[in-house]
Amino acid sequence: MSKFDQLIDSFRKPLSNPRGTVTEFKKTTGGKVVGCLPPYCPEEIIHAAGMLPVGIWGGQTHLSKVNTYFPAFACSLVQTTLELGLRGVYDDLDAVIIPSACDTLKCVAQNWKAAIPQVPMIPLVHPQNRKLQAGIKYLQSEYENIRSQVERIGGKRITDADITDSIGVYNRHRRVMRDFVLLAATYPNVITPSIRHLIFKSAYFMEKSKHTELVQDFIREVRQQSSITWQGRRVILTGIMAEPESLLELFNEYRLAIVDDDLAHESRQYRVDVPDGNEPLERLATAWSNFEGCSLAFDPGKKRGAMLLDMVSTSQADGIVVCMMKFCDPEEFDYPIYYEQLQTANIPVLYLEIDQNLNSVEQLRTRIQGFAELLK
Amino acid sequence: MSDKITSKQLLGQLLQKHYDEALEAKKRGELVAWSTSIAPNEFCETMGIHVVYPENHAAAIGAKGGAIPLLETAEGLGYSVDLCSYARINLGYIKTLDCVADNIPLPDFIICCNNICNTLIKWYENIAAQLSIPMIMIDVPFNHERQVTQARVEYIKAQFTEAIGMLEKITGKDFDYERFYEVMRISAESCRYWKHAMSLAQQVPSPLNGFDIFNYMALIVCMRGKQGCIDTFKLLSEELEESIRQGRGAFKEGEKHRIMWEGIACWPYLGHNFKTLKSYGINMVGSTYPDAWALLYEPGDLDAMARAYSSIVNNCCLEQQVEYRTGVIKDFRCDGTIYHLNRSCKIMDFLQYEQQRQIAPATNVPFISFDGDQTDPRNFAQAQFETRVQALVEMMEEQKKAANNSQGGVEHV
Numbered sequence: 001m002s003k004f005d006q007l008i009d010s011f012r013k014p015l016s017n018p019r020g021t022v023t024e025f026k027k028t029t030g031g032k033v034v035g036c037l038p039p040y041c042p043e044e045i046i047h048a049a050g051m052l053p054v055g056i057w058g059g060q061t062h063l064s065k066v067n068t069y070f071p072a073f074a075c076s077l078v079q080t081t082l083e084l085g086l087r088g089v090y091d092d093l094d095a096v097i098i099p100s101a102c103d104t105l106k107c108v109a110q111n112w113k114a115a116i117p118q119v120p121m122i123p124l125v126h127p128q129n130r131k132l133q134a135g136i137k138y139l140q141s142e143y144e145n146i147r148s149q150v151e152r153i154g155g156k157r158i159t160d161a162d163i164t165d166s167i168g169v170y171n172r173h174r175r176v177m178r179d180f181v182l183l184a185a186t187y188p189n190v191i192t193p194s195i196r197h198l199i200f201k202s203a204y205f206m207e208k209s210k211h212t213e214l215v216q217d218f219i220r221e222v223r224q225q226s227s228i229t230w231q232g233r234r235v236i237l238t239g240i241m242a243e244p245e246s247l248l249e250l251f252n253e254y255r256l257a258i259v260d261d262d263l264a265h266e267s268r269q270y271r272v273d274v275p276d277g278n279e280p281l282e283r284l285a286t287a288w289s290n291f292e293g294c295s296l297a298f299d300p301g302k303k304r305g306a307m308l309l310d311m312v313s314t315s316q317a318d319g320i321v322v323c324m325m326k327f328c329d330p331e332e333f334d335y336p337i338y339y340e341q342l343q344t345a346n347i348p349v350l351y352l353e354i355d356q357n358l359n360s361v362e363q364l365r366t367r368i369q370g371f372a373e374l375l376k
Numbered sequence: 377m378s379d380k381i382t383s384k385q386l387l388g389q390l391l392q393k394h395y396d397e398a399l400e401a402k403k404r405g406e407l408v409a410w411s412t413s414i415a416p417n418e419f420c421e422t423m424g425i426h427v428v429y430p431e432n433h434a435a436a437i438g439a440k441g442g443a444i445p446l447l448e449t450a451e452g453l454g455y456s457v458d459l460c461s462y463a464r465i466n467l468g469y470i471k472t473l474d475c476v477a478d479n480i481p482l483p484d485f486i487i488c489c490n491n492i493c494n495t496l497i498k499w500y501e502n503i504a505a506q507l508s509i510p511m512i513m514i515d516v517p518f519n520h521e522r523q524v525t526q527a528r529v530e531y532i533k534a535q536f537t538e539a540i541g542m543l544e545k546i547t548g549k550d551f552d553y554e555r556f557y558e559v560m561r562i563s564a565e566s567c568r569y570w571k572h573a574m575s576l577a578q579q580v581p582s583p584l585n586g587f588d589i590f591n592y593m594a595l596i597v598c599m600r601g602k603q604g605c606i607d608t609f610k611l612l613s614e615e616l617e618e619s620i621r622q623g624r625g626a627f628k629e630g631e632k633h634r635i636m637w638e639g640i641a642c643w644p645y646l647g648h649n650f651k652t653l654k655s656y657g658i659n660m661v662g663s664t665y666p667d668a669w670a671l672l673y674e675p676g677d678l679d680a681m682a683r684a685y686s687s688i689v690n691n692c693c694l695e696q697q698v699e700y701r702t703g704v705i706k707d708f709r710c711d712g713t714i715y716h717l718n719r720s721c722k723i724m725d726f727l728q729y730e731q732q733r734q735i736a737p738a739t740n741v742p743f744i745s746f747d748g749d750q751t752d753p754r755n756f757a758q759a760q761f762e763t764r765v766q767a768l769v770e771m772m773e774e775q776k777k778a779a780n781n782s783q784g785g786v787e788h789v
């Protein structure tokens with residue numbers, strides 16, 4: 001097996017059996033595992049406790065129990081998440097953190113208590129007036145609450161120094177992930193849309209310094225190859241997430257390289273570093289204040305359109321693919337505003353409706369094919 | 377016939393005045409704001425700014441049968457049919473500036489409080505962007521705990537200060553704290569009278585025709601900082617108290633069943649819904665509305681004001697939401713519950729199933745649910761509603777029969 005394939009295997013391993021990943025972590029480290037629901041959790045606090053934060057972003061599964069909690073018009077991300085939880089898939093987790101960034105997530109957190117009582121739920125409500133000092137201070141108090149709940153679960157104190165160290169680990173990881181995005185744009189022949197996605201997704205199931213190392217190895221390995229001129233087109237994805245994976249294979253098939261993304265599941269996680277400062281929790285809270293361009297972070301200036309335009313010119317993209325999570329209010333509200341801006345700037349846009357639980361992506365095939373042809 | 381004005385007439389006059397004045401103010405070049413329905417009105421009222429409420433406006437358009445063209449306009453702009461229909465109507469209206477109800481002037485700035493949902497944040501962000509106007513945001517974080525934590529109170533209060541600063545900048549005038557105190561007093565008093573009038577529906581038979589709540593609500597939304605609001609609810613209370621003294625219920629034919637209605641009305645089908653219920657002698661006596669505007673706090677106490685605006689039912693944890701509704705069903709002596717599974721409103725829908733599971737055994741009252749939408753007429757089917765109501769009537773009658781048999785008692789009619 002080539003070094004490249006070995007690395008891909010290492011990224012794939014924790015994903016192929018997430019439950020096994022959790023139990024193995026527990027067995028080898030004796031540490032606890034905390035689930036993190038979308039969009040943004042202060043993973044540094046969990047990491048600082050020697051625990052493993054794992055991302056919970058739904059997945060493909062048959063829905064049979066969740067309709068006792070949600071009617072059909074809830075996004076597939078929460079439908080599949082709660083379904084899996086009701087089937088006991090998260091029972092090995094020691095807790096979950098649920099941020100209440102949208103109305104749906106508020107209800108997920110409250111339903112969780114009744115639906116999955118065996119896994120303790122730690123709520124988190126980000127401030128929307130993020131630029132106010134009072135907002136940062138309030139978020140600090142939310143994080144303080146998370147710290148004390150995680151301390152209780154772990155049975156030991158989490159010091160400021162521990163969190164500061166973890167912030168270092170996470171900031172390094174963020175920088176490496178941004179490097180990876182640039183690399184993926186340079187080597188689209190090697191880093192296919194599926195591989196790109198795999199590397200993002202694996203970050204949710206690995207301790208971050210390990211993931212950083214692996215991504216660095218991967219970057220080194222890819223750089224040894226000579227970059228071939230890309231014959232296809234270059235696109236940017238925007239939205240919450242781009243799944244199921246079979247969707248990404250269609251991009252590959254029609255030679256659409258993903259040269260950058262504005263997905264909550266992917267690059268939005270790494271957009272800003274946690275800034276310097278003295279108090280680690282204040283630093284974490286300030287990062288939320290500095291963050292821009294996400295439908296879940298209040299922005300009366302609606303900067304997202306301008307950011308997408310910047311992204312297009314920096315990455316020399318030919319078009320934008322909107323990965324619209326069906327029934328996602330925040331994203332659906334952003335769309336008409338940035339769409340108009342993209343249209344004015346003559347940027348081709350493809351609108352895809354995302355349902356994580358889609359059985360077949362065939363109905364999307366003609367749309368993706370058509371878009372690839374349009375960009376020629 | 378006495379020439380004494382009724383509360384309903386007063387309501388009509390005040391609302392007309394409210395909409396007329398906003399248009400006139402705009403013509404005179406005065407500032408107009410748009411606000412979410414349970415945002416703190418105290419600040420704009422203190423500044424003497426005309427405020428219009430898009431949710432109320434959208435409801436009026438829906439009730440007059442004028443939703444479709446505006447919904448379609450918004451959808452043409454790229455707004456998904458899955459979004460709240462109030463938002464779609466309003467964002468469509470911004471384009472057409474014409475509707476079947478009273479027109480409203482475009483705002484010079486907007487004020488948004490997310491104590492009923494976060495959808496409002498996105499909706500208002502878009503208004504601000506589309507019209508390039510300032511947006512005052514009062515963010516009240518969802519209360520996963522049973523109380524509004526002090527950290528949240530401090531955060532909310534800081535936003536009050538920020539809002540005042542923004543208003544001073546927008547108007548170029550100083551904020552008058554004495555007037556503010558007076559406005560707080562009037563607003564709190566309006567809310568007290570509103571709650572009192574609504575609570576009179578606890579009487580058996582209820583002197584209040586429950587669907588009237590949907591009409592009176594417009595006033596507590598739009599004018600609770602004004603004396604006229606107090607006067608109206610005082611008058612309404614007097615009328616209802618008089619009915620109680622005379623033992624007169626709202627339905628001449630008698631009130632056979634009393635229900636709680638969960639959720640917003642289906643405005644385009646208000647008449648149909650009302651008639652269907654009335655044909656079975658069902659009066660809607662309970663709802664979450666009396667407390668939605670029970671913004672009770674001592675004037676001058678900003679901590680309490682922050683807590684009041686943050687403690688709206690939609691913003692509270694599941695346990696409190698269940699307790700609250702259980703309380704309504706008991707206090708208003710409801711025999712059944714109708715849950716509106718409102719296609720527009722995720723925050724009110726996505727806890728509904730669990731609430732039903734917890735409320736039904738706690739109250740021992742049957743319930744039905746129907747699929748509807750507050751203002752998108754395409755999401756409601758009359759036949760389904762009628763069948764479900766019929767099923768509820770059967771369940772309520774069964775239950776009464778069983779209760780009579782076991783107690784040998786008389787049911788209230």
Ligand code: SF4
Binds near residue numbers: 075078103327330331
């Ligand atoms: S509605 Fe959107 S933001 Fe909310 S949970 Fe679903 S995908 Fe995430």
Ligand code: SF4
Binds near residue numbers: 461495750
């Ligand atoms: S109907 Fe629901 S979603 Fe729409 S504004 Fe009201 S609370 Fe928000």
